[in-house]
Amino acid sequence: MRIYIIYNQADKEKIENLIKELNKETIEKSEILTNLQRTLEELDTAMDNPNNTVDITPFTKKIRDLNKGVKINYSQFSMEYHGMGTRSWSSLLILKAFILQSMNLSNQNQVAYFPVIAIEEPESHLHPNAQKKLYSQIDSIVGQKIVATHSSYIAGSANLKEVRSVCRDLLNNTIGKLIESDFEKEDIRKIYRQVINTRGELFFSRLVIMFEGETEEQALPITIQRHFSKSPIELGVDFIGVGGSGNYLPFIRFFEAFNIPYLIFSDNEAEANATVTNQISKSKLNDINRVVFLNPNNDFEKELCENGYIEEVKRAYHHLILSECENDRHKEAKQRELDRIPDSNYYDLISNIKTQFAPLIGYELYKSEKPLPSKIIELFDKVSLILNPTSNDTD
Numbered sequence: 488m489r490i491y492i493i494y495n496q497a498d499k500e501k502i503e504n505l506i507k508e509l510n511k512e513t514i515e516k517s518e519i520l521t522n523l524q525r526t527l528e529e530l531d532t533a534m535d536n537p538n539n540t541v542d543i544t545p546f547t548k549k550i551r552d553l554n555k556g557v558k559i560n561y562s563q564f565s566m567e568y569h570g571m572g573t574r575s576w577s578s579l580l581i582l583k584a585f586i587l588q589s590m591n592l593s594n595q596n597q598v599a600y601f602p603v604i605a606i607e608e609p610e611s612h613l614h615p616n617a618q619k620k621l622y623s624q625i626d627s628i629v630g631q632k633i634v635a636t637h638s639s640y641i642a643g644s645a646n647l648k649e650v651r652s653v654c655r656d657l658l659n660n661t662i663g664k665l666i667e668s669d670f671e672k673e674d675i676r677k678i679y680r681q682v683i684n685t686r687g688e689l690f691f692s693r694l695v696i697m698f699e700g701e702t703e704e705q706a707l708p709i710t711i712q713r714h715f716s717k718s719p720i721e722l723g724v725d726f727i728g729v730g731g732s733g734n735y736l737p738f739i740r741f742f743e744a745f746n747i748p749y750l751i752f753s754d755n756e757a758e759a760n761a762t763v764t765n766q767i768s769k770s771k772l773n774d775i776n777r778v779v780f781l782n783p784n785n786d787f788e789k790e791l792c793e794n795g796y797i798e799e800v801k802r803a804y805h806h807l808i809l810s811e812c813e814n815d816r817h818k819e820a821k822q823r824e825l826d827r828i829p830d831s832n833y834y835d836l837i838s839n840i841k842t843q844f845a846p847l848i849g850y851e852l853y854k855s856e857k858p859l860p861s862k863i864i865e866l867f868d869k870v871s872l873i874l875n876p877t878s879n880d881t882d
Contacts, residue, residue, distance in 0.1 A: 506546050513545045520545075579609060579621070583628050590629050602630035610638035619644050643687030647678070652690065652745040663745035674737035682741060686727060693723030694873050695742055696866070697735060698752040699759075702787050704728045705845035707752065707863070709853045714867045722874060732759040736766040743771045748873045752866050754787065755780040779866045788841070790862060791848065792834045799855050800833050801825075803847035807840070 494502065514520045586602055593600035606625065610618045622644040625632055636642060642650060652663035667675065682689055689695055696707060707726055708719050715722060729735055735751060742749040753763045760780060767775050781790045791800050805825050812818040828836070837844045852859065859867075 510544050510546055579606070580624065583624065586629050603633070604628060604630055605633045605635075607635045608637060609634065610636060610641055615640050637691060639687030639690065642690045643683050647675070647683070650690070650745070652747070654746040661746050663747075665741065665744040669740060669744075670737065674740070677734070677737050678741050681729070682727070682738065686725070689725055689727070689742075689747065690745065692725045692747055694870060695725050695727060695738075695747060695749045696752060696870070697727050697729050697738060697749060698787075699729060699732055699754055700787055701728065701841045702845040702848060703752060706787070706849035706852060707866075709849035710859055710863055711867060711870070713853050714859060714864070715871075722870075724870065724874075732762045733766075735763060736769060739766065739770045749777060750866060750869055750873075751778040752862075753778055753780050755783055755785050757784070759786075776869075779862060779869065781862050788837050789834050790860060792830075792837075794860060795857065796852070796855075796860060797830050797833065799851040799857075800837060800848060801830075803844060803851045804833060804837055806847055807843055 582604075586604075589602070590600050609621055609625065613621060618638050618640040622634075622641045625634060626645075634641065647665045648667055650665065654661045654663060670678075698704065698707065704726060711722070711724065712718050719726065727738065729738055732754060739749065741747075751763065751767075753759060763778060763780075764775065767773060767778060781787065782794065785793065788800075791797070805822070808825060809818050809821060812821050837848075858864070
């Protein structure tokens with residue numbers, strides 16, 4: 488559909504006469520343009536056609552040609568002087584205005600009008616807040632919108648029921664979507680609060696690892712880098728703490744809905760084991776092999792203390808306590824006090840300071856000459872199989 492700017496004949500003549508006067512005034516007030524005008528009049532002599540005239544028209548003469556000289560200015564500058572982000576955004580808004588005008592004309596003529604619009608990566612060259620605003624403007628455009636994006640901000644701004652994921656594996660492509668009726672309202676709220684509002688990048692993860700505790704949150708990203716010699720970002724692996732063994736199910740259903748691979752690194756107290764196993768049984772895949780349980784009756788801190796990593800635990804704890812000392816003399820006295828603590832007491836000590844302890848133990852595990860704990864290696868072997876399904880190579 489084309490849209491034309493139409494004036495009645497009287498208005499058209501009036502506007503074109505004003506443009507004619509504007510062109511004349513512009514030429515007369517400029518010595519350069521006046522001289523150019525006189526020089527170009529010699530073209531009549533060269534062509535031996537005195538009936539033709541040469542005009543310089545800084546402004547278009549006919550209304551029908553106005554579109555050829557129209558420019559959009561933003562912040563007092565022509566749009567061509569702005570960045571790619573501003574220009575692409577303005578193009579989208581022009582499209583929005585065009586569609587709205589087309590709809591109005593269709594309504595006037597009682598013609599059905601329902602546009603289908605495909606937009607590819609509209610976030611290009613825009614900062615995060617602009618991307619969030621952009622989505623609301625796209626959403627307000629009339630018709631069906633299909634937006635292809637790699638922006639966590641745009642994906643996170645959409646309603647869950649509007650999002651589709653396109654995943655490719657060795658055999659085929661799959662489309663993922665979330666069916667809200669499969670979730671309780673509280674589950675949806677948790678997903679928005681703990682995933683969409685703060686972790687929109689999870690839509691684009693190659694793999695998500697879930698866990699319960701703060702220590703895992705700090706230690707796993709550090710140790711996975713030691714194991715694979717690549718950062719989690721390079722691997723495409725994201726980590727998310729769910730805040731307790733009973734909170735996995737909404738996240739499991741979310742990842743399964745969008746075909747995002749996931750693993751669980753779980754504590755293994757009797758209650759935690761039963762709770763996690765029950766949630767897996769309620770999932771679509773019902774795959775208990777996606778869970779790596781620690782050794783029986785252990786949380787992560789106890790796993791380290793009882794399975795050969797007490798020295799790393801002690802170094803991390805000592806570093807934390809000594810960092811609070813006021814001077815060297817205070818440090819020496821505190822170190823003597825720390826040296827008298829039995830190994831069996833460390834679990835209780837670190838259990839009360841997990842937030843401060845977590846990054847330190849992650850660093851100690853990273854630089855330790857010992858192999859990583861066996862349960863972490865078991866987890867990373869599963870990571871390798873998911874990321875490299877045709878190879879068992881974990882390098």
